[in-house]
Amino acid sequence: MNAIQTQLLVLGGGPGGYVAAIRAGHMGVGTVLVEGQALGGTCLNVGCIPSKALIHAAGEYEAVQRAMLGASVLGIRAREASVDLAVLQGWKQQVVGKLTGGVGALLRKAGVRVVQGRGHIVDGKTVDVTGPDGEVQRFQCEHLLLATGSEAVALPTLPFGERVLSSTEALALDALPRQLVVVGGGYIGLELGFAWRKLGAEVAIVEASDRVLPAWDDDLVRPVVASLQRLGVALHLGCHAEGLTHDGLGLRVRSRQADEFVLPIDRVLVAVGRRPHTAGYGLEGLQLTMAGNAVKVDDQCRTSMRNVWAIGDLTGEPMLAHRAMAQAEVAVACIAGHTRRFAPLAVPAICFTDPEVVAVGLTPADCAAAGIPCLSASFPFAANGRALSMDGAQGFVRVVARQDNHQVLGWQAVGPGVSELAAGFGLGIEMGARLEDVGGTIHAHPTLGEAVQEAALRALGRAVHV
Ligand code: FAD
Ligand code: NAD
Numbered sequence: 491m492n493a494i495q496t497q498l499l500v501l502g503g504g505p506g507g508y509v510a511a512i513r514a515g516h517m518g519v520g521t522v523l524v525e526g527q528a529l530g531g532t533c534l535n536v537g538c539i540p541s542k543a544l545i546h547a548a549g550e551y552e553a554v555q556r557a558m559l560g561a562s563v564l565g566i567r568a569r570e571a572s573v574d575l576a577v578l579q580g581w582k583q584q585v586v587g588k589l590t591g592g593v594g595a596l597l598r599k600a601g602v603r604v605v606q607g608r609g610h611i612v613d614g615k616t617v618d619v620t621g622p623d624g625e626v627q628r629f630q631c632e633h634l635l636l637a638t639g640s641e642a643v644a645l646p647t648l649p650f651g652e653r654v655l656s657s658t659e660a661l662a663l664d665a666l667p668r669q670l671v672v673v674g675g676g677y678i679g680l681e682l683g684f685a686w687r688k689l690g691a692e693v694a695i696v697e698a699s700d701r702v703l704p705a706w707d708d709d710l711v712r713p714v715v716a717s718l719q720r721l722g723v724a725l726h727l728g729c730h731a732e733g734l735t736h737d738g739l740g741l742r743v744r745s746r747q748a749d750e751f752v753l754p755i756d757r758v759l760v761a762v763g764r765r766p767h768t769a770g771y772g773l774e775g776l777q778l779t780m781a782g783n784a785v786k787v788d789d790q791c792r793t794s795m796r797n798v799w800a801i802g803d804l805t806g807e808p809m810l811a812h813r814a815m816a817q818a819e820v821a822v823a824c825i826a827g828h829t830r831r832f833a834p835l836a837v838p839a840i841c842f843t844d845p846e847v848v849a850v851g852l853t854p855a856d857c858a859a860a861g862i863p864c865l866s867a868s869f870p871f872a873a874n875g876r877a878l879s880m881d882g883a884q885g886f887v888r889v890v891a892r893q894d895n896h897q898v899l900g901w902q903a904v905g906p907g908v909s910e911l912a913a914g915f916g917l918g919i920e921m922g923a924r925l926e927d928v929g930g931t932i933h934a935h936p937t938l939g940e941a942v943q944e945a946a947l948r949a950l951g952r953a954v955h956v
Contacts, residue, residue, distance in 0.1 A: 491618075491628045496522040498825060499508045499617055499631035500611045501771075504531020506648055506802030506814030507637030508593050510822050515600025517797040517826040522629055523597060524619050526608040530590040532803075533811040536658040539589055541681055544661060545842055547573075548688035554687075563881060573689060582661075584614040586767030605629075614798045633797045633825045636785065637814070638771065639801035640764040648673065648741075654734070657682060660759045665841040667691045667757040671741050673731045676762035680714070680843045687721050688844075695754055696743055698762075703841060703854050707853050709868075710904045712883045717823055723894040729756070761881050766804045781806060786808035789831045790929050791821035799825065813837050836900070836919045838912040845885050846908045850915040851900030863893040865925070867949035869941045871905045873956050876936040882906030887941040889925065889949050898946070907938060914942060925949050 498514050500507045503525030510525040525539035528535045531913045557568035590752075597604050605627070607619040635718045642656040650656050655663075657678045660670075663686075672679040675697030687693040687838035695702060695718075701712045702718070702725065718725065728746035735742060740752040768774070770914035779786045779794035784806030789797045799821045804816030804952050816832065823830040836851035857864035868888040885905030890896045918928060933939045939956075947953045 491626070493616070493628040493630040494522070495524060495945045496520050498522070498633045498635060498822075498895070499524065499629050500635045500637060501527075501611070501617060502531065502637035502639055502804075503529045503593075503604070504637060504639050504800075504802060504814065505533045505811040506639070506804075507635070508597065509815045510635055510801065510818035511602045511604075511635060512596050513819055513822045514825065515597070515602045519822070519826055521601075522603045522605055522631070523606045524609040524629070525608060526606075528590060529593045529597070529604070530586075533814075534589050534593065534663050535586055536661060538811050540579070540586055540661045541657070541678075541685075543585050543792065543841060544578075544685045545681060547578050547582070548685040549844065551562055551690075552688040559586050572620060575666060575689075579662065580662055589943050601914060603742050609771060610629055611776060614776055614795050614819075632684075632797065635821060635825070636773070636793070636798065636800040636804055637802050637818070638767045638804050640809055641767045642760070643729060643763045643765050645673065645760055646760060648731055648760055650760065652719050653738060653755060655757055656832070657759070657761055658834055658900065660686075663757070665733050666945070668898060669694070669754050669756045671696060671731075671753050671755045672759045672761060674740075674761035674763070675699070675725070676761060676763065677703075677841055679759065680718075680841060682759060682761070684718070684721070684844050691756075692722075694726060696726045696729045696741070696753070698728070698730055700728050702727070703843075703847070706841070706847060706849065709886075709888075710849065710902055712849050714841075714847060716884070717844050726753070731760075734758075741927050750804060751835065764803065764809055766806060768804070785818075787821075788871075789833055790824045791817050791832060802832075808837055808839060808840065810837065826871070834920070836916055838916050839851065840907065840909045845905045846905045847910050848901070848908050850902075850912055851898075851919045853900055853902060854890055857890060857899065862899070864890050864899065865893050865896070865949045866890045867945055867953075869944040869948055869953065869956060871886065871938070871941060873944075874936075874938060874941045876940070877905060879936065880906060887911070887938075887945045889945040890923050891926070891946075896950070898923050898925060898928065901942070903941075905938065905941075911938060911942060916940065 500523045514521040554571040557566040558571040607621040638670040670691045672683045675695045732742040785800040799815035803809040806868040820830045820832040838850040841847040854866045868886040872883045890900035925946045931942040
């Protein structure tokens with residue numbers, strides 16, 4: 491078979507792979523990008539973007555419903571509320587289409603050759619790609635960059651299919667499920683649980699831990715739980731799903747006390763985590779060193795095999811799109827002969843619940859565990875003019891700083907729209923800002939950002955508005 495030669499072959503066109511390919515193109519590295527499904531990967535097609543579109547639409551619909559029920563404190567009244575799911579799904583797909591089309595255009599502009607097909611790794615320099623027509627083309631590369639992402643974890647007792655959905659199907663529903671039971675109260679379970687509840691489904695969450703979002707700090711999760719309760723989402727904590735009933739219309743659940751009960755279901759969303767996608771495309775043959783079920787990489791995204799690199803979800807937690815993109819930049823710079831390291835002080839994490847939750851850097855508990863004496867202070871949105879004017883006074887911003895020199899180590903926030911604060915949080919931490927820098931910076935009024943400045947001032951013992 492005649493092989494096509496390239497300097498770099500990127501396997502997988504998600505946020506890790508497509509950013510790597512574009513940047514490699516910018517740097518003059520001859521690049522082929524192989525994608526088996528759709529450019530943009532999980533994130534653009536069935537992850538970050540469609541979920542945020544659905545969440546936005548659900549929030550809009552909930553506001554109309556409140557107006558219809560006479561429950562709007564703003565005095566807004568509506569005669570009826572209805573949602574056309576076909577139109578909503580069409581709009582969501584348009585958003586996805588604009589972004590994935592944009593990625594294709596950016597790749598072309600950067601001179602990247604995009605190959606549609608499933609890649610099979612032959613060795614560290616050779617990949618066979620089976621195109622949509624079944625034809626196989628061999629590629630040989632100097633550098634192989636693996637960006638094949640992750641896949642949803644299935645429960646043996648609840649295999650995906652028919653009424654049992656992964657996030658991909660749960661994002662694409664074109665009819666409202668009457669009773670949606672969500673197994674797993676983490677990122678996906680809560681984001682999609684909120685969305686479908688607001689769109690009108692009865693939602694119950696079955697979570698193995700004794701609280702939802704178990705990886706997040708208690709104070710941050712409390713306003714989210716209050717909101718779930720306000721919306722009437724049933725929480726079954728410390729519970730495991732045991733499988734469907736014989737008629738397929740119920741989910742058998744076992745509590746920690748060993749009680750078994752049945753929840754009626756129309757659909758079940760299983761969202762118990764994702765794992766790196768490592769099987770079925772010849773990766774095993776490379777015998778790379780693994781870190782658990784992820785490909786082990788160093789701080790330049792090198793695997794244990796020379797000139798084979800890996801980025802994104804394939805390399806394990808945190809499985810977030812912005813981490814994949816940041817690793818892509820590092821790996822490609824190194825491939826192009828520069829010296830860069832992936833050593834962020836913080837990778838922001840945001841859960842797009844209602845209210846939103848953000849964590850960047852260390853929490854007080856992280857500092858305690860690491861033996862770092864710290865100062866920590868919170869500023870409540872109840873004392874922030876912008877939050878009150880948006881009828882969103884729940885939540886707070888919290889800062890964590892070193893006790894000795896006041897260098898900021900972490901920020902956490904929960905409240906409406908706080909996802910947009912993450913950029914400033916990250917910048918401050920990466921630039922080594924101190925409490926005095928944040929407290930002494932003019933923050934525009936009236937904005938949620940004033941709570942950031944006030945939290946820093948409060949840690950210094952001189953907040954104004956609380
Ligand atoms: P992926 O995006 O998974 O891309 C991998 C690509 O490789 C895929 O396109 C796949 O088709 C391709 N591929 C795999 N094997 C082959 C092969 N053999 N040949 C050819 N192509 C192959 N993260 C956030 O940061 N923020 C969010 O709000 C967020 N929301 C999410 C919501 C949901 C519902 C889900 C499921 C995930 C969400 N994530 C979010 C996580 C985010 O989607 C991932 O972290 C991100 O997509 C990882 O990027 P990646 O490039 O590593 O892999
Ligand atoms: P997750 O790890 O966030 O949550 C899984 C939850 O399921 C946990 O609370 C866990 O305790 C629970 N669980 C595990 N096994 C269970 C069982 N047998 N029965 C009941 N509960 C069980 O995983 P996810 O929600 O599937 O999301 C996967 C990944 O996707 C996330 O870790 C994240 O990396 C990414 N993601 C990110 C965002 C975002 O950034 N906003 C949104 C969605 C997904």
